[in-house]
Amino acid sequence: MPPVYRLALPALCLSLILPCAFSVEAADPAPAAAEKPADEKPVERQPLLERSQEEAAALERKIPVQEQQQLQAGSDTFLALWKPANTADPKGAVIIIPGAGETVDWPQAIGPLRRQLPDAEWSSLSITLPDVQSDVIAPRIVEVTPPPKAPDAASKDSTTAAPIEQAAGGEAEVADKAIAETSDEQVKADAERIFARIDAAVAYAEQQSARSIVVLGHGTGAYWAARYLSERQPSQVEKFAMVAAQTPVAAKPGLAELTPTLKLPTADIFYKDKPLDRNAALERLQASKRLKGSAFSQVSLKALPGDSKAEQEQLVRRVRGWLNPQAAAN
DSSP, rough: OOHHHHHHHHHHHHHHHHHHHHHHHTTTTTHHHHTTTTOOOOOOOOOOOOOHHHHHHHHHTTGGGGGGGEEEEEEEEEEEEEOOOOSSSEEEEEEEEETTTTOOOTTHHHHHHHHHHHTEEEEEEOOOOOOOOOTTOOOOOOOOOOOOOOOHHHHHHHHHHHHHHOOOOOOOOHHHHHHHHHHHHHHHHHHHHHHHHHHHHHHHHTTTTSEEEEEEEEEEHHHHHHHHHHHHHOEEEEEEESSSSOOOOOOSOOOHHHHOOOOEEEEEEETSSSSSHHHHHHHHHHHHSTTOOOOOEEEEOOOTTOOHHHHHHHHEEEEHHHOOOHHHHO
């Protein structure tokens, strides 16, 4: 064999052996992958907390532990703050229901009332409401006026413009109807969750041997409380107070329809300086006058935007006077 071929032969053999070695090494991890348990599942993400749950968790680090109560409503566990009355003979318990975006210790109405009512011989129990989903899918309430057409375009496209506009209008109506139906269903779902929490609060107040139970709602919390009392009519609740009441965007019926149906003494506390609140309060008052034997009363307050402390003290005094009319008279 010539010398040239004798030198080239080892290089040729090496070039054939190396790719085979690499292919074997690459194939080695396969058996390890095959040994992975077949029943192993991918790690599931924990569901995100609701905004109300996150805020409650933050409050748990600030509020004294002895005031905190974890109440159960169906599958929901929620934070409530309990302060017993500062007397050996309490008059009862006030269940305080915050409005949308408010916590169990909100600086307007909720916190001042829950902390100071015990000095008026009433225990207080403020509760956390779940996030209301119905407001997110509320139907449209504002219609946008379409821009005017150019004269020449109107003359050229007059035969096709009307059918297109009618079709677009029909699609919008169908979409709005679907949104409204979905919103109604979500309002019912929201109501059931909220009612379950108020039920749990009433049960807790009973466990504390409350002689009388009063429900007080602030903002949209007043609406949900009124709806709860109208639909459930719990015999344990003897009085109801609304403070700066508001009806959620997607909720029906409104407060003016709900309040006359309540079969217990009801106080409607509103701020007369705010035109919208004043007009809504007047509507509720007129609706109550149409019924005989109505136990509906109103208390007007003056807003003090420059002095929040004085404004909250004014509210606490009015609520205490309504709860303890004899003491207020003296």
